[in-house]
Amino acid sequence: MARLRPLLAFLALYAAMYAAFGTASPFWPRYFEARGLTPQELGILFGLGNAARLIAGPLANRIADIFGALRVTLAVCIGIAVAATLGLAAVQGVFLLLIVYLAQSAGLAPITTLADALAAGASVREPGFEYGWVRGAASAAFVAGTLAAGQVLGVFELDAIIWMYAALLAAALAAAALVPEADTRAERAADPVGQSVIGGLRELLDLPTFRRIVLIAALIYGSHAMHDTFSVIRWTAAGVGTAASSLLWSEAVAAEVVVFVLVGPILLRRLGVAGAAALAAVAGILRWVVEAETASVWILALVQPLHGITFALLHLACMRVIASSVPTHLAATAQALYAIGPGLATAGLVWVSGQLYGAYGPPGFLMMAGLCVLSLPLVIGLRERPPSPD
Template sequence: MSLLPFSRFYFCYFAFLGLFNPYWPLYLERLGLSPWQLSVLVSLLGIARIVAPTFWGGFADRIGRRKPVLRATTLVAAFAFLPILWIDSFWPMFAVLAASHLFWAASLPLVEAGAAEATRAVPGRYGRTRVWGSIGFMAVALLAGYGLMKASLDLLPMLLAVGLFVIAAAAWRVPETGARPTSGTTPASLASLLARPGLPALLAACFLMAFAHGPYYTFYSIALSGMGYGQGSIGALWALGVICEIVLFWKLPSLHKRFGLGEWMCASLAAACLRFALLATALTHPAAVLFAQTLHALTFGLHHASAVALLQRAVPPEQQARGQGLYLAVSFGLGGTLGGLVAGALWPTGGAPLVYGVSTLAALIGFAVSLSVRKTLAV
């Protein structure tokens, strides 16, 4: 099976995030929203990731087809986002984003399940497929930083709307993968899925990593802006992290020959402890900020690749979409959302030192949990 449609989808999907993650908080701040309102709106994507991936992934597994679900949800998400072009107050934006994100968050677990199946024999090939998402994120984050600096942040909603329609177009070409359920069989319950050996610990480690990143995705650009970094520099820093992530994804086949997936997970959480400790204490030092961004290769790239591969082994074939959806719901959904909301509550009191100190603690606990994952799912 050709991996090109998966690579193309990843490129478009994460190119959209290259606009959304660095600049959406800055746009909301420009509208005059409070830190709490801002954190709520940014966290809506995470809230959608709690509900949507498991629901849509389970639905696709039950009907035995992912393609129609992927096509429909991405297209509805794009149309649902359009009213954002004409509104600028909290509650209308809340309603529009909640509706759009509920469908948008369905797409990634469906594609991840297919990509994991297509690369099962050689997990490192997943990295070289997923790397195109990193390339899309980096290119857009960097170009948009300078483009919006010369133009205006007011263009951001329109650019995001276009990006969603591009994602829908890319989703149209993703092939159907996975076996259809046997006639007359009933998929296993969520409780039985969670009872599989090692899966609860794996999900706990992923939750804690995502919780630690919640303040990063919500307040990193704002923290840098407060320290005097311009939009171009902020975009370049986001891009730097993804450049390092790209290099790591490309090297995954050779890494897989030397280290196990459990070791990947432990290394990613250890790096997160260092990264967030630097953000808590050294934002005024550009060299420390640069180094911290290089660790994104481990805290996101290595962690995500190990999680997808470990889940692919821990979850039965007939529940792959549901399993990947559960991972996204628990980690980027629940973990990322709670991390962002906690950061929104703590930011007015302690700013970056406090919120990234909490991130450091979460990553440290996650590292301890990852040692259990390495023991239980040692592959």
């Protein structure tokens, strides 16, 4: 039973966090609209919220590494998010809603990357611990949270989102106290340069394997930009109905869960990180070429499960590389940079996708396939560093 405690603690943490995200994420625009915000004010609110996340996430992760306090930082940030979420129900007016929402955004920003740093570290220390099981539970919990919120909002007012979100985050806060954390005091003492804000960043960026995995992730994750933005538009124009589009999206999410929990760990053991990343790139090439050529529901139904490879399997490979090749006392900072690199690439590629789709229509998906092709040479020679013997 003692061997299962770390896994159970992380399962509880991820399930609560991602169920909270699923509960609220689709409905925040409706909630703030019901509070009287205009479309222009909604744009300002969410735009500034994203800016707050970009600043607060890396900053909190860097502080966590410097003090060797990932779990404490995670708990503090979740606590801020809980308090700010409850505060949304208590304040009135655009200005106060904006201030409280910014506090909530700042609190939420680092919690997934801090949790990933803790869980990825546990995956190389704890016997029988599979990161994929934890992350798969998170994806399933997100879907469950969204479905539950839809049912609840069919009965109660939009304010129910606040209470569901706060309750689930409070459960995540309780679970955060139970997850294990590596002791990095010796590493931090031996690396005074890595203890400075800039020194730690420079040390990470000097690691060729880390730079390579971030670039691979930026190319392959970024290749999803056109699909995420224009696939339903493309399908609808080709006569695919709303119900079929919903099923196609659900199929992709289901494949993600299956790969995280079942298929991914097996493929990672058999293929290694280089083989897994190469398979993700090839799956992306196939997926986007098909999207460029056809909108047949039956053919799309065959390629949508490739999302489990292009996203979930690649994420497992990235976590394995980061956990095994990045010094433990820089783990949270590494997760922040890993999130920012592909995130910025995707943001830029959303704009590029709009230009391509507007100019060329569905053949624009071939450009996304090209990004996956570019990632293939980077995969050659990619490997994880074996854990050091105790």
